[in-house]
Amino acid sequence: MLRCTVKFCGGCNPRYDRGEVYQTVRTSLADVAAFSYPEDGVHYDALLIIRGCTGCPYLYEEIDADHRIIIDSADGIEEAIRTIRQLA
Known part of the structure; x- marks a missing residue:
């Protein structure tokens, strides 16, 4: 089971329902990935960054994640x- 975490951008310009997207991803990957919010000092297999638009460049480099x-x-x-499923 992959250990995954998620970060949302600040939401200054959301063009879609980011919370709904997160639920869709979590449900679709429930058989291969466990998602949680990031914790200090924890290593993750993958960090899912859900942005509201294409303008945010932030990659949350302070979070320890392989992908x-x-x-x-x-x-x-x-x-x-598909990308996360391929990591499993």
């Missing part, structure tokens, strides 16, 4: 799911 997967539109959901 960073970015969703910046509703169109990126399936690709993110």
Whole structure:
């Protein structure tokens, strides 16, 4: 089971429901990945960054994760799911 965490951008310009996207990803990957919010000192297999638009460059480098997967539109959901599934 992959250990995954999630970060949301500040939401200054959201163009879709980021919370709904997170629920979709979590549900779709429940058989291969466990998601939680980040904790200091914890290592993660993957960090899912859910942005509201394409303008945010922040990668949350302070979070220890082997992979960073970015969703910046509703169109990126399936690709993110495939990418995380391939890590398992």
